[in-house]
Amino acid sequence: MLIYLAIVVGINVISANLSANDCQLSKQFFDRAEQLYQREQFLLSSGHFSQAAAAACTQDEKNQSLFKYSLGMIKLDEFNEAYTELSEIEKTAGPKLLENILLAKKLYFNADVVLNEENKIKIQVWNVRNNKKELEQISSKFVGPYWKNQISQYQAALEEIDTKNPLLAGTLSIVPGLGQVYVGAYQSAAISFLINSLFFMGMKDFYNNKQYAASVAAGLVFSITYVGNILNAVNMAHLKNNQMLKPYEEKMYNDFFYDLK
Known part of the structure; x- marks a missing residue:
């Protein structure tokens, strides 16, 4: 009997040690996965988060590892995998993690989920972050000072950003190069004006000299460069806006969605 008890106790001690080691x-x-994640090595971090989940001792630890794994999948544009994993851990997540899961599903997938009031406001503001009038309308709905103050800060930051109107850039490009001047791309404007002028003058000279085939060919090239000049101005306006808005958007994202970074 004593031998049997000794064996049972020994097995329990060994099991406890193995569990502690796991x-x-x-x-x-x-910890290793988190380091890789912060260095934006999302593929490597996802593998380590999976291993952490497999070795986890509690459901909460497993869910937290799989949540970070899902965020890594989103960074890698593996959206189906991320959504499937988020939906799975949603079933057993604690209150705090559940709110983050629902917020992630709404932010990245526009899923039909029920958010708490604070997260609803965050999503509303984020969806109109680059629209000054919409931000003002949202701000007017709040009585409390906190969100009014927060939104007013973003409005002030947005006011300082000199964004360009892509439609206006395209319209100005009726005169080749003028749209690029509006955007601030002066070298591109000069090249666009020069190329379009050369082909236009070539087309006109060929026509005046009754070289109609050459005139048609030059006209075809001119039409391509002319349309390209307009599209280039529109595209450059979008690119410049994205560059100028990036710091502003990153700050708002970090303020609102810190737990989803």
């Missing part, structure tokens, strides 16, 4: 291993995997 828990420690899970933490090591998670």
Whole structure:
């Protein structure tokens, strides 16, 4: 009987040690994954988060690892995998993690989920972040000072950004190069004006000299460069806006969605 009890106690001690080692291993995997994630090595971090989840000792630890794994998948544009994993851990997640899961599903997938009031406001503001009038309308709905102050700060930051109107850039490009001047791309404007002028004058000279085939060919090339000049101005306006808005958007994202970084 004493031998039997000794064996049982020994087995329990060994099991406890193995379990403790597994828990420690899970933490090591998670910490390493977090380091890789912060360095934007999302593919490598996802593998370590998966290992951390497999070795986790509690459901909460497993869910947290799989949540970070899902965020890594989103960074890698593996949206189907991310959504499937988020939906799975949603079933057993605790209150805090559940709110983050629902927020991620709304932000990245526009899923039909029920958010708490604070997260609803965050999504509303984020969806109109680059629209000054919409931000003002949202701000007017709030009585409390906190969100009014937050939104007013973003409005002020947005006012300082000199964005360009892509439609206006395209319209100005009726005169080749003028749209690029509006955007601030002066070298591109000069090249566009020069190329279009050369082909237009060539087309006209060929026509005046009754070289109609050459005139048609020059006219065809001119039409291509002319349309390209307009599209280029529109595209450059979009690119410039994206560059100028990026710091503003990154700040709002970090303020609103810190737990989804």
